[in-house]
Amino acid sequence: MKVSKKSLSTQTGASLFPDLEVSPAVEIPPPRIAPLRPTQVYDTYWRFAAERQQVFFRRFRGEAHPWTTDPILQAFKFTNAYRASDRVSQYLIRHVIYRDDLPTDTADVVFRVLLFKLFNRIETWELLEAAFGAITYSDFSFRRYDRVLTRAIDQGIKIYSAAYIMPSGGSLGHSRKHRNHLALLERMMNNDLPSQLAASRTMQRAFDLLLAYPTIGEFLAYQYATDINYSNVTTFAETEFVVPGPGAKDGIRKCFADTGGLNDAEVIRFMADRQEVEFMRLGVSFPTLWGRRLQLIDCQNLFCEVDKYARVHHPDVIGRTGRTQIKQKFRPHRDSIEYWYPPKWNINKFVLTHANPPSFGPSPTVVTENLSMDLHTYQELAARTDRSPANDRNDLKAVIVPLLGLASEAGELLAEYKKFLRSDGSYISFQERFAEELGDLLWYLANTASKLGLDLETIASKNLEKCEQRWSELGSGQAFDDGYPDGERLPRRLQIDINTVHDANGNPRMLAYYKGAPLGNPLTDNAYERDGYRFHDVFHLTFAAVLGWSPITRALLEVKRKSNSVVDEVQDGGRAKAIEEGIAALVFAYGKGNNWLEGTASVSSELLRTIKSMTSHLEVSRCRTAEWEHAIVRSFAVWREVKRRGGGTICLDLDRRTIEIKDG
Secondary structure: OOOOHHHHHHHHOOOOOOOOOOOOOOOOOOOOEOOEEEOHHHHHHHHHHHHHHHHHHHHHOOOOOOOOOOHHHHHEOOOOOOHHHOHHHHHHHHHHHOOOOOOOOHHHHHHHHHHHHHHOOHHHHHHHHHHHOOOOHHHOOHHHHHHHHHHHHHOOOOOOOOOOOOOOOHHHOOOOHHHHHHHHHHHHHHOOHHHHHHHOOOHHHHHHHHHOOOOOOHHHHHHHHHHHHOOOOOOOOOOOOOOOOHHHHHHHHHHEEEOOOOOHHHHHHHHHHHHHHHHHHHOOOEEOEOOEOOOHHHHHHHHHHHHHHHHHHOOOOOOOOOOOOOOOEOOOOOOOOOOOOOHHHOOHHHHHHOOOOOEEOOOOOOOOOOOOOOHHHHHHHHHOOOOOOOOOOOOHHHHHHHHHHHHHHHHHHHHHHHHHHHHOOOOOOHHHHHHHHHHHHHHHHHHHHHHOOOOHHHHHHHHHHHHHHHHOOOOOOOOOOOOOOHHHOOOOEEEEEEEEEEOOOOOEEEEEEEOOEEOOOOEOOOOOOOOOHHHOHHHHHHHHHHHOOOHHHHHHHOOOOOOOHHHHHHOOOHHHHHHHHHHHHHHHHHHHOOHHHOOOOOOOHHHHHHHHHHOOOOHHHHOOHHHHHHHHHHHHHHHHHHHHHOOEEEEEEOOOOEEEEOOO
16 A cells, blocks of 8 residues: 555545655565455554664664654654653653662562552652652552642642543542542552562463452553563563553554454464564564564554554554544653663663664674674574475474474484594594584574574573572572561461371371360371371471461461451462362372382472462462472471371471471
8 A cells, every 4th residue: 555645635634744745665465374364554563663663773872853754753652662662661660660769579669660550650750759758658648649649630730641541430439530549559558469469470360460450441450560560579471461452453453454363462462473574574674672572562552553653654544443643743852761671681781881782674784793692683593594484373384394403403413422422532523513513403493483483582581480490599488477467477486296196996197286285187097098198287387387388387376367358368268278288189199109209309390380380379379499399308308207206296497497307
């Protein structure tokens, strides 16, 4: 589709954009990407993303305005290709989340993020800081915050951003919008939402927690989950989950004549997976955010922005809303931004040195001197030398080529090592040849990932995280009940006496005592054989000692956290206890098939994966697999000795994370 000044006049009225000259792009037929049927706006999506990102880097390098020859980008305001690069997001990251003078505990960070995002306006945050100094949760007061915001509104000062339309929240009982939102924030904090978010293992879970509150719709819940994920409270992959907003839905309708049964979220995921291919096809260079690909939320935002851009560039393509104008004109902001991104992205070193980013597309620059080779860049460049590319993302048969390559190269690697062993030191080119074979393996590994739509850098990062989870040192204990009254905390040190008695038929039963009083009910093996399951309370006690977590032990000691009804129900309630009992039974069965872990200090990754999955919504999800492994191995060490003796005195120290059986 070619768009000229004449077409703008006939489609939208000459008075709307009288001075705008729109040059047509080189016309390329839309790709065949069944089941989707793209329109010409589909190519505009990618061209817009590339040029908008080029504008970002031209500004970043300090080049002079206007930064682009695109008349639409010159005339109107558009967000960045990467959401985190926008002014408000940058302010949130640098001045709200990562501030040296503000507390870094979970409650404070989540409080600040939610407070900022409820208004989503930098000036409102600075207004509150001017009134109260450093903003912390401990100093929060509904009445004082209301007084400042009410005074600002009465003076005609805007306190809300126009980026999101926040519902008034009348169900929270106040006549004024901002009071309802302060009340909402108060409710979230009183319900211990920060701890629940920190315990969430998936973005979907965090989304569900936020969505449960009044005035928070699906799109806002997704945006808030993303903002919280900029912090260290959560570590979700942004490729996990997406919720399209109204603007994105309009953009999708303009980009595709038919989505072939895919829902909007699936279309956004398709775009994220396909980005490298499309920039290459169109011959446009897309400079990444220092190796970071467009994430799902970025692709969602781009649909929203292309919906606006197409109102001028493709005026004959009408979306769901029928809008034909772009409201906001572009005016350069007088304040520059010192860009800073979440440290866990590992790109701030490039930001500080103004390193050139790697690009998708036909850029002649492969790797710059300022930017060392990273896995994402390698994967991108390796894809350019693929002589058996997949014709379609869903063509999984194409993966057989790199898979066979992996197998054959592994054989050649072993062959090189065999030569080295036989040479008795005379094979002087061994390291060079071995390195070459490792390089071939890496190429096939990258190619396999590319054909499956996987990112090698993400894979490597998750693998390191997995290794860190599994093999790192224990560190300090998880005090999940810090801040609760003494009567609701697990004792930091305690002794449990365990004895064995026999009934009239000679069947053994386990009795436990705490401070001389019975602890729980007498237990039998509940099995045809006497396998010692009656002593399985040792597992619960070990979980309490090593992990700082055991709903069963809390119930037995009557230290449930009843002062917080949500925590009492979710973390200390019946379901949590049933899960712990299930884990104890699972661990016991595993031990039974592995000689009760005699002489071993490790357990299978499959067992640990299952346990992590079972506890993904609980606070103990914060414990690493290394901690679970230590707890399981230690529990069997104590259990074996208790079984051998028929009882004993068990000593727990939750501060030192130890559990021992008393000598004698």
